[in-house]
Amino acid sequence: MLLKSYRERNQELAAAFLRYLKSRNRARSTCYAYAGALSRYLKFLGADDVTTVTHARVRQFLTALSDEGRHTERVRRHLMAIRQFYNFLKVGLVVGFAPTDFMALPKKMPRRLQRCLSESEVAKLIGAAESLRDRAVLEVFYATGCRLAEVAGMRVEHVDFPAGEIRVVGKGNKERVALFHSHATRALNDYLAGRRAAPLFRNSDGHALSRRSLAKIVHNVAERAGLPGVHPHTLRHSFATHLLNRGADLRYVQELLGHTFVSTTAIYTHVAVSDLVLTHEHFHPHARGENDNEKKYERPHYQHRAVASSA
Numbered sequence: 001m002l003l004k005s006y007r008e009r010n011q012e013l014a015a016a017f018l019r020y021l022k023s024r025n026r027a028r029s030t031c032y033a034y035a036g037a038l039s040r041y042l043k044f045l046g047a048d049d050v051t052t053v054t055h056a057r058v059r060q061f062l063t064a065l066s067d068e069g070r071h072t073e074r075v076r077r078h079l080m081a082i083r084q085f086y087n088f089l090k091v092g093l094v095v096g097f098a099p100t101d102f103m104a105l106p107k108k109m110p111r112r113l114q115r116c117l118s119e120s121e122v123a124k125l126i127g128a129a130e131s132l133r134d135r136a137v138l139e140v141f142y143a144t145g146c147r148l149a150e151v152a153g154m155r156v157e158h159v160d161f162p163a164g165e166i167r168v169v170g171k172g173n174k175e176r177v178a179l180f181h182s183h184a185t186r187a188l189n190d191y192l193a194g195r196r197a198a199p200l201f202r203n204s205d206g207h208a209l210s211r212r213s214l215a216k217i218v219h220n221v222a223e224r225a226g227l228p229g230v231h232p233h234t235l236r237h238s239f240a241t242h243l244l245n246r247g248a249d250l251r252y253v254q255e256l257l258g259h260t261f262v263s264t265t266a267i268y269t270h271v272a273v274s275d276l277v278l279t280h281e282h283f284h285p286h287a288r289g290e291n292d293n294e295k296k297y298e299r300p301h302y303q304h305r306a307v308a309s310s311a
Contacts, residue, residue: 128225145239
């Protein structure tokens with residue numbers, strides 16, 4: 001068999017696997033991530049036949065990823081994609097065994113605290129937008145709390161301006177309704193200028209902006225505003241945190257974010273440091289230098305956000 005035909009066959013098998021994922025109604029983001037992981041894997045294999053790869057060869061690929069400085073979680077996701085690919089080949093009787101069968105996934109890294117912009121920083125960010133489109137993009141991200149893929153898939157005909165609602169497709173291709181407010185309404189009306197159909201956010205050719213393009217818009221505007229390191233998910237996290245800061249119930253925020261489990265929503269939240277100080281001052285018996293039972297502490301006049309207990 002010619003070397004070129006091995007590459008072609010590898011690509012055909014990978015394409016069949018991705019078609020299978022779509023037929024199983026896997027999320028677009030999952031299909032996209034698996035496609036990227038398999039592309040890197042097949043590029044690494046080169047002229048090698050993917051059906052005869054050994055355990056050691058897969059290890060070499062993962063080691064190469066680590067040497068490139070890839071985060072442990074990235075290596076973990078690549079191995080998950082390759083494992084699913086070989087399981088697919090096993091079911092189709094293309095291979096008799098998978099080289100990933102006895103490979104343990106790298107341990108998950110401890111989840112880091114999500115970055116959250118303050119309300120004034122969000123205003124500064126949106127104010128730094130230099131075009132009607134960029135402003136509308138930022139307003140929609142912050143108003144709806146939608147994921148990057150959800151915003152990329154929005155269409156004009158799915159926007160109900162009087163109701164302040166927009167129909168979006170979330171994880172697992174589940175359809176839900178996202179809400180937006182007057183700020184986003186004005187920004188969208190200015191940007192759309194009467195347009196009633198086609199992708200909501202599009203490029204100069206009339207095609208829908210890709211997730212990468214949307215993320216680049218957020219990144220570039222943030223850099224201009226002096227807020228480096230901001231990405232679309234930062235706005236999603238800020239959306240959830242600001243609602244909770246103002247007293248919203250965690251379960252309502254769960255619905256607005258499109259989460260199946262309330263425990264997932266709790267990950268997007270954190271208690272402001274100022275509230276921790278206030279709580280400590282009002283409730284710790286020695287916080288103000290008094291002796292026990294010397295003074296009765298009254299509850300401060302602000303609403304507690306029991307994020308951890310609600311989860």
